[in-house]
Amino acid sequence: MPKQTKRELEKEKIRKELGIEAPKKPRKKRKPMTEEQRAAAIERLAKARAAKGPPKNSSIHPDVLSLPEDHPLAYKKVKEWLDYNKDHLKSIKHQAVSKDSKERQEFQTVQTYVKNLGTYIKDNVWCDHRYGKMMEHKMEWVTVVPAKTTGAK
DSSP, X not given: OOOOOHHHHHHHHHHHHHTOOOOOOOOOOOXXXXXXXXXXXXXXXXXXXXXXXXXXXXXXXXXXXXSOTTXXXXXXXXXXXXXXXXXXXXXXXXXXXXXXXXXXXHHHHHHHHHHHHHHHHHHOOOOOSEESXXXXXXXXXXXXXXXXXXXXX
8 A cells, every 4th residue: 555645644534533434436347257258368378479479588698508507607596586685685685784894895895796697697708716506606717718939939
């Protein structure tokens, strides 16, 4: 129920004093569907759902979606970590303005991790040096293309 204004509260108080009930908007009754109509509606909805096709996941980077389930940074795992850390962030929200610097730092660390998880899902760029549900693993660096070396041949 929406919050009542002062004027509405005064009107309600006067109505109670006078013993008048508030006018109620009459609700239009819906005609019940027949079995044939219900079957036709179910068929139409099924056809519409089939025509719609699978979800496109346009906000998720295709490389993230293409990773196998057992990969450490697979979409399902990262999404689970993101949900967990968003809930954790809500529970430690009060630490953002804490006088204890360690509490503020914990809040900022979790907040940054949540942002980085979102960046990874959207752009396929891992911005953190840790990964996991509670940031329990360290990221290892791998050289994909070695730097050009100069010197003796």
